[in-house]
Amino acid sequence: MLETFDLQDVTPRRTPLPPNIKLQASPNPLPDVDRIFMHNKPYRAVVGSMMWGQVCTRPDISFAVGYLARYQLNPGPEHWEAVRWLAGYILATLDYTITYRRPPVGSELSKGEGLKPCGYLDADHAGCMDTRRSTSGNVFFMAGGPVTWSSKRQPTVALSTAEAEYISGARASQQASWLMSFLEEVDLKQVGPVTLHGDNSAAVSLAQNTRNLNLVKHIQMRYLFMKEKVENGEIAMKLIRMGENVADIFTKALSGTIHAKWVRFLGLDRTN
Known part of the structure; x- marks a missing residue:
């Protein structure tokens, strides 16, 4: 190329x-x-x-x-x-490649090392200088490597960081549902919810609050998909620190040190 x-x-x-x-x-x-x-x-x-x-x-x-x-x-x-x-x-x-690995027999699996999908999501609030729309990013891991990822500008302006993260979570939830359906079709039906990791406490709390919809009345209804999946037990939201969120690499241009850190986390390495 x-x-x-x-x-x-x-x-x-x-x-x-x-x-x-x-x-x-x-x-x-x-x-x-x-x-x-x-x-x-x-x-x-x-x-x-x-x-x-x-x-x-x-x-x-x-x-x-x-x-x-x-x-x-x-x-x-x-x-x-x-x-x-x-x-x-x-x-x-x-020479960068993705390597997928089978975990050692009898070992305790870390997140994303087995065949159970594990996801991370993030958003860069109002990052587009022309439209002030935010950028959603997510990635899902299986067998120790990324199997699906996305970086996309959101279709509407988010009024807060929490709303931007919530919209990003809705997109990630749709991807998680597709992954689970696909795995079931190939006889790899999963037990229990898919864990989605996010670093915004307000967005995670909104997703986990299954009672008071008044908190999110200003968010368009199609973005409540994540809340519905959490209620149904198909998705489990987990709050992590900002420095632990690999989805950061899908929402903004990073410094060399931070970018290299997330490249390693993604399982990208030079061909031997």
Whole structure:
């Protein structure tokens, strides 16, 4: 892919995007100097190729690809430079792979090491500079590695961090339900609820409060899916500290140290 788009000589990078990057939509139409600069830049084709990679085997670039895809209708020079940065990260990590492992016989399973799905969810409140919408992120583990992941801008503006996390939880709950149905179809029916880990105490409390719907009247009804699944015993919400939430990598551009930490947690490693 890098050679196809003449990106094989970019500078190698430690992260998919510059930490805390805040891109915005370009003016439409572009200024003449920007239009001339961008006229031969295959922005959409490059981002599309990167998207194929992140869907299949590269959860570590999921946020970056989704973020850059927001600007493909009218990209400017700053967006192209961000694409080149991501290409540099891909160049530096070409040998990354996901390894799934069978746990030792008789060992006590940690979360996500067996065939029981285990999920993490997060949200970056109002992170989009153009729309002030939040970004939802989630990932599910089985056999010691990620099996499904998502990074997506939310379809509506959340009025608080708790609401953004709650909306993210609804999306993660839908994915958990699909996973459980799929496993049942292949004769791997699971016993007990899927554990979803979140780091926002207000959102977790709202999901676990099965009585007072007045607390969430302002949240659109379709996002109460998670509360229903918790009531039915299909999902168990667990509060964790922010520093324990791997879903952070799906909602924002992180520093090199933190990004590397979550890459290891995801089970991505260099091919031996």
